[in-house]
Amino acid sequence: MKTIIIGAGISGLSASRILTQKGHTVTVLDKGRGVGGRMSTRTIDNAKADHGAQYFSVKTLEFQAFISELQSKNITAEWQLAQRENVRYVGAKGMNTIPKSMASGVDVRVNEKVVLIENNIVKTESGNSYPFDNLIVTIPIPQVVDLFQNSNIPFSERDKTVLDSIHYEPCIAVMAVLKEQTQILSGGIILENQPVAWIADNFQKGITETPTVTLHANAEFSEKYFDDDLKRVGEEMLSSVNQYVSSENIVSFQTHRWRFSNATKRYAEPFYQIENQNIFLGGDGFGIGNVEGAFLSGYHLGNEF
Ligand SMILES: Cc1cc2nc3c(=O)[nH]c(=O)nc-3n(C[C@H](O)[C@H](O)[C@H](O)COP(=O)(O)OP(=O)(O)OC[C@H]3O[C@@H](n4cnc5c(N)ncnc54)[C@H](O)[C@@H]3O)c2cc1C
Incomplete structure (x- = not known):
């Protein structure tokens, strides 16, 4: 067959x-x-940034067995977000x-x-x-x-x-190369009621030696600005999180459109x-x-x- x-x-x-x-x-x-x-993990010059899935949880025995195998080979690593009780997992060197x-x-x-x-x-x-x-x-x-x-x-x-x-939600992602790591507690923060819903510090996450961050816009913002000029949208997303990622710290950035990110209806x-x-x-x-x-x-x- x-x-x-x-x-x-x-x-x-x-x-x-x-x-x-x-x-x-x-x-x-x-x-x-x-x-x-x-x-997906993108390489920008010498830096790396996860720009699709950021982490995942494990709920079922079948997936646990698979992740235990990856853990034993150091392909995955645990990630404890300050805002979440249960441990999450990431690709140890990128998703x-x-x-x-x-x-x-x-x-x-x-x-x-x-x-x-x-x-x-x-x-x-x-x-x-x-x-x-x-x-x-x-x-x-x-x-x-x-x-x-x-x-x-x-x-x-x-x-x-x-x-x-x-049904899937769209998501606009920004990956920025930084001069130095951020001060975001535990390296990841979930934000509510603002254009950017998520920031990950990929340096603190352990996947890159040159500091980078990944920003994900929320579904509403992503839908609204999906077809707009990507550079302008990226600048707007970065300036909205200036308190976490200061403009002086940014070396360069790239913006990416995900037409389908999470399947919200299945x-x-x-x-x-x-x-x-x-x-x-x-x-x-x-x-x-x-x-x-x-x-x-x-x-x-x-x-x-
Ligand atoms: C921005 C973003 C953030 C996310 N955050 C998280 C998270 O934090 N935690 C989490 O658990 N999940 C997250 N997800 C969701 C998670 O990434 C997906 O649920 C999962 O990776 C889907 O896997 P898949 O194999 O079903 O589909 P995909 O990974 O989309 O694989 C489908 C493949 O098909 C290929 N393909 C498409 N059309 C064709 C064609 N015509 N011919 C040949 N190949 C084709 C594509 O290139 C792709 O490689 C996120 C996703 C995105 C985009």
Whole structure:
């Protein structure tokens, strides 16, 4: 049985690891230059900043077993935020070290953007074709809808109800290189009722030797200014948190738009099979959401076959 997985984020990689371990023939395709999707770490000159997922909690036994394995290899580290009681986890050298470690031993092809699904064959922008017996799709649902419409794959009424139940928030992120670390207690702060909802000091977090911060705008601000000039939006976000990140401390900054950040409305089950098709949908739009939910979605998909 040949399985193709679209998306090398944590959900696609989680499914691929289990299937590969079970001896299935699996290929993972991703349009990005590397693996990890929204578990992303950007390098700016010599500095590093996590700019997608910032940390995650562990609620289930399945995810705990996986994180314990990563802890024993020093791939993850604990992070105790001053504002939160339960311990959080991070990639010890950046969030993307987690998906990178998961991709080891798996057939992953990057720079492969899937543009068409036709007659049990996946076609990519580069002109390659990948036949499959089963297809697992772990990209955000609005992108699934576009891909399926381009491929003339029909949705049943039930499929439409499931897909319509999933919604993601946008997020504008700023990564700034600093002269020195901030004084933010424990290296991370959640802010309320202001444009910036989150600041992480990546130096205090332990992922970079050159100090950087990551700012995430709240959903309302991100929605409102999503298509605006990114430099101007970044400047506005930075000036709004001047008390934590002073303008004199900033060396340079970059701004990034995430069209889909967290899946705020999700389908309750960890995955969904398109009616009358050998196509399965997974990712953080299914189950409990976030990094853990995306992992579990792939875990359950991997155990389905
Ligand atoms: C700004 C931000 C902050 C967040 N903060 C947190 C947090 O603090 N804690 C937490 O738990 N979660 C957080 N999240 C959410 C978390 O990152 C996601 O829930 C999780 O990483 C989703 O994993 P996934 O595998 O489902 O999807 P993704 O990581 O999005 O993976 C999907 C992959 O599919 C690829 N792809 C898309 N289209 C195609 C195509 N046509 N062909 C081939 N490949 C394609 C993409 O390149 C991507 O690599 C945050 C997300 C963002 C963006």
